[in-house]
Amino acid sequence: xxxxxxxxxxxxxxxxxxxxxxxxxxxxxxxxxxxxxxxxxxxxxxxxxxx
Numbered sequence: 001x002x003x004x005x006x007x008x009x010x011x012x013x014x015x016x017x018x019x020x021x022x023x024x025x026x027x028x029x030x031x032x033x034x035x036x037x038x039x040x041x042x043x044x045x046x047x048x049x050x051x
Contacts, residue, residue, distance in 0.1 A: 016023065023030075
């Protein structure tokens with residue numbers, strides 16, 4: 001599985017490096033989105049376990 005995904009991961013890394021300025025400009029929005037995703041997991045997982 002890793003051998004199949006390695007070329008795709010390398011391509012994503014190269015394209016992300018080429019757009020580093022754009023990523024830095026939208027950095028706070030991406031960080032807040034990730035905190036929201038993690039918050040959803042940490043809130044819903046205990047509730048789902050209790051059900």
